[in-house]
Amino acid sequence: MSENSQRERDWGVIDRPMSQLVEESRYRAFVARDRRFAGRFVAAVTTTGVYCRPGCPARLPRRDHVRFYACAAAAEAAGFRACMRCRPDAAPGSPAQAGTSATVARALRLIADGAADSLDGDRGVEALAGRLGVGARHLRRLFAEQLGASPIAVAQTRRAHFARQLLEQTALPIAEVALASGYASIRRFNGAIRRTFARTPTELRKKAIASDDQMILRLPFRPPLDWESLLAFLAARATPGVESVSGGEYRRSFALDGAAGVLTVRALDESALALAVRADARALQQAVARARRLFDLDGDPHAVAAHLALDGKLAPLVGARPGLRVPGAWDAFEVVVRAVLGQQVAVRAATTMAGRLAARFGEPLDGGGAIDRLFPTAQALARARIDRLRAIGLTQRRAETIVALARAVEEGRVRFDGAADELAAQLTALDGIGPWTASYAAMRLGEPDAFPDGDHALARASGLDARALAEAAEAWRPYRAYAALHLWTMGTKGAAT
Numbered sequence: 001m002s003e004n005s006q007r008e009r010d011w012g013v014i015d016r017p018m019s020q021l022v023e024e025s026r027y028r029a030f031v032a033r034d035r036r037f038a039g040r041f042v043a044a045v046t047t048t049g050v051y052c053r054p055g056c057p058a059r060l061p062r063r064d065h066v067r068f069y070a071c072a073a074a075a076e077a078a079g080f081r082a083c084m085r086c087r088p089d090a091a092p093g094s095p096a097q098a099g100t101s102a103t104v105a106r107a108l109r110l111i112a113d114g115a116a117d118s119l120d121g122d123r124g125v126e127a128l129a130g131r132l133g134v135g136a137r138h139l140r141r142l143f144a145e146q147l148g149a150s151p152i153a154v155a156q157t158r159r160a161h162f163a164r165q166l167l168e169q170t171a172l173p174i175a176e177v178a179l180a181s182g183y184a185s186i187r188r189f190n191g192a193i194r195r196t197f198a199r200t201p202t203e204l205r206k207k208a209i210a211s212d213d214q215m216i217l218r219l220p221f222r223p224p225l226d227w228e229s230l231l232a233f234l235a236a237r238a239t240p241g242v243e244s245v246s247g248g249e250y251r252r253s254f255a256l257d258g259a260a261g262v263l264t265v266r267a268l269d270e271s272a273l274a275l276a277v278r279a280d281a282r283a284l285q286q287a288v289a290r291a292r293r294l295f296d297l298d299g300d301p302h303a304v305a306a307h308l309a310l311d312g313k314l315a316p317l318v319g320a321r322p323g324l325r326v327p328g329a330w331d332a333f334e335v336v337v338r339a340v341l342g343q344q345v346a347v348r349a350a351t352t353m354a355g356r357l358a359a360r361f362g363e364p365l366d367g368g369g370a371i372d373r374l375f376p377t378a379q380a381l382a383r384a385r386i387d388r389l390r391a392i393g394l395t396q397r398r399a400e401t402i403v404a405l406a407r408a409v410e411e412g413r414v415r416f417d418g419a420a421d422e423l424a425a426q427l428t429a430l431d432g433i434g435p436w437t438a439s440y441a442a443m444r445l446g447e448p449d450a451f452p453d454g455d456h457a458l459a460r461a462s463g464l465d466a467r468a469l470a471e472a473a474e475a476w477r478p479y480r481a482y483a484a485l486h487l488w489t490m491g492t493k494g495a496a497t
Contacts, residue, residue, distance in 0.1 A: 026068050030054050035271075036222065036302050042069050042088050044080040051075040056086035073157035074148030081198050082161070103132055104142050109446070110417055111155050112289045125151050131417060160196040162285055163189065167204045170215040172281055174201050180281035215281075217288060219265075219273040221297040224323030227267050229489065230295055233327045236347050237338065240355030241373045242362065252330060253371050254290075255363075256283035262371045265291055273297070293446050296325035304448075304479045308486070311475060313462070317486040324489065326481045329444040332416035333409055334375045336427065336441045340401050341394075343437060356392040381406035401432030420447040443481045451480035461487040 029037045035055035044051040045061045051069065052058065069075040072088055082088050107128060128151060129136040143151050163181035166172055172180065178189035193201050227248075235245035243252040249266040259280035268274040275291050277284065292298055305322050309315040318324075329335035341357070342350035361376035361384060376384075381402055389399035405427075408414040414426045423445075424438040435453060442450035451473050452458065454466050462469055476483040 023068060027063055027066060030066070031060050033057070038222065039298075039300075042072055042075050043067070044069060044075045044078065049080055050083045051080040051088055052083040052086045053088040056083060056088075058083065058085050070147045071149060071154065071157075072161070073150075073153040076157055076196060077149050077153045081196060084197075103134060103139070104146050106132055106417075106419060107139065107143070107151065108154070111151070111158060112292075113286065113417075124155075133418075156192065157196070159183070160192050162288070163193060163201075164197065164204055165217060166215075166281075166284065167201055169217050172215065174205075176281045177201070180284050182285070214276045214278050215284065217275045217277070217284070218268060219275050219288065219291060219295075219297055220271055221273070221295075222300055222302070223271050224301060225295075225297075225325060226321050226323040227273075229321065229324055230327055237351055237354075239338070239351065239358050239375060242355075242358050242371065242375050244370050251371055253365055253374050254279075254283075254287065254330065255374050256286045256290075259283040260363075260365060260374060262365070262369075263287060263291070265295065290330050293328040294330050296328055296446070299325055299448070301325070304482050307479055308476060308483055311472075311483075314476070314483060314486060317490055321486065321489065324482065324485060326443055326446075326448070326485050328446055329441075331375065332441075332445055333378050333406075335444045336405060336433075336437075337376075337381070337402060339437045339440050339444075340398060340405065340433065343398070353393060357389075360388065360392055378406040378409040382410045397432055401430065404430050405433070416445065420445075420450060443484065447481065449478040449480050451476075451484055455484070458484060458487050461490045 026041055030043045033055045037054040042051045042053055044067045045065055046067065047061065047065050072082065110128060110131060125139065126136040129139040132139065140150055143149060143154065147154065159182050163177055166177045166180060175186060178186055183189035183192065190201060193204065197204060231245050231250060234250055238245055249264050251262060251264045253262050254260065257280065259282065261277065261279045263275060263277040266274050273295060275288065277287055279287065301323050305318045309318045338354055341353045358373055358375055361380050362373040364373045365371065384403055386399045386403065389402065390396065405414065408430060416423065420442040423442060427433045427438040427441065428435060436455060439450050439452040453470050459466060459469055464472060473480050473483065
């Protein structure tokens with residue numbers, strides 16, 4: 001057995017040959033240097049031992065020297081290392097957007113949200129599988145079949161590439177980079193970097209783009225991205241004291257892993273945003289993951305546009321805004337509370353109520369300025385008195401719903417790490433939360449097929465009644481959330497909360 005074959009077996013990789021048609025189509029995309037395919041696959045070159053993403057400017061290899069893998073982890077498990085020119089680790093997107101099952105997609109989201117730090121052995125995989133409601137053996141099989149790599153390999157690859165990003169883009173000391181990336185020791189960190197990149201951490205280090213005490217990280221995406229529409233949506237809903245949008249920038253307060261602060265996101269170039277953050281290094285991984293969800297940076301606008309344009313009525317909307325994204329959420333509890341506040345009221349009124357809620361129940365932040373507090377936690381609102389909520393202008397029913405939601409989250413009856421249908425069932429079990437609110441929350445939490453049935457603004461924009469709209473939306477799967485946003489954008493005055 002060859003060394004590569006043994007390594008693949010050790011990592012749990014199953015070498016499943018793809019059809020010749022798929023391989024040839026991938027090779028055509030690769031030799032065309034078509035960047036639109038970045039994130040869908042990587043190409044490993046046997047003569048150089050490196051893997052690249054579509055769009056790499058390096059000299060093109062012969063067809064018989066190229067092997068294709070679903071993700072970076074699978075290529076690295078087979079013994080290849082990342083190209084230093086095209087930076088395949090910086091390619092936007094994830095296999096969650098490329099035909100994986102719902103279970104694998106959820107697992108990838110959990111890994112991105114920090115579960116990677118606990119996937120150093122069998123117990124970590126078993127814990128991840130338990131959160132997904134499947135067996136560890138079944139989870140390993142799904143990863144092997146759909147990604148060509150084990151959960152551990154995916155987590156370790158993500159950890160190493162995030163460390164590389166910090167080395168190249170921040171002035172953090174190497175020891176802090178290791179800690180922020182989830183490594184338990186400098187020795188393990190150094191070994192992982194050498195194995196992954198064939199270089200030492202010092203050799204990877206470049207001039208940082210940090211200013212003052214800020215760390216500025218690059219957030220790549222597949223262009224186009226309608227940045228103005230994203231900012232307009234978020235500006236109308238920015239919670240006073242917690243968020244602001246001005247001068248082409250989005251700012252907000254945050255608290256992650258015990259570190260609180262303010263971050264800023266702005267457009268950097270045609271394929272990336274810039275995230276500027278002042279925080280403990282341990283918060284960076286989660287901050288990047290949440291910022292990517294907030295701005296829908298892992299979406300594939302070409303796949304979405306091609307599918308929705310098949311509908312003759314949607315085609316003009318898609319053509320007018322090819323880079324439209326579904327605005328996400330920084331915090332799951334926060335966006336559900338915001339959805340409750342927005343039930344059957346104007347966006348401006350809901351935003352005002354959110355600001356009052358934050359002012360009364362949110363923790364203050366030092367430093368002053370327009371961003372001066374955190375959004376209230378579930379723990380704070382679970383203990384809030386109804387009369388104090390009524391005092392800021394909430395109705396009795398809405399105040400009771402928010403307290404009930406907060407208590408359900410605190411007690412674990414509502415969890416935000418499961419599938420969209422599970423979350424919908426948990427939310428609608430609470431008095432005051434119906435299917436529309438649950439669907440809207442799912443949209444903001446990154447479910448591309450969530451669709452708020454019965455939405456009056458969608459009905460007006462489409463010219464269909466509720467039943468006809470639901471039937472028409474079946475053809476928009478699996479991108480119904482994007483279709484809804486196109487329709488809302490067409491009728492901005494009636495847009496959702």
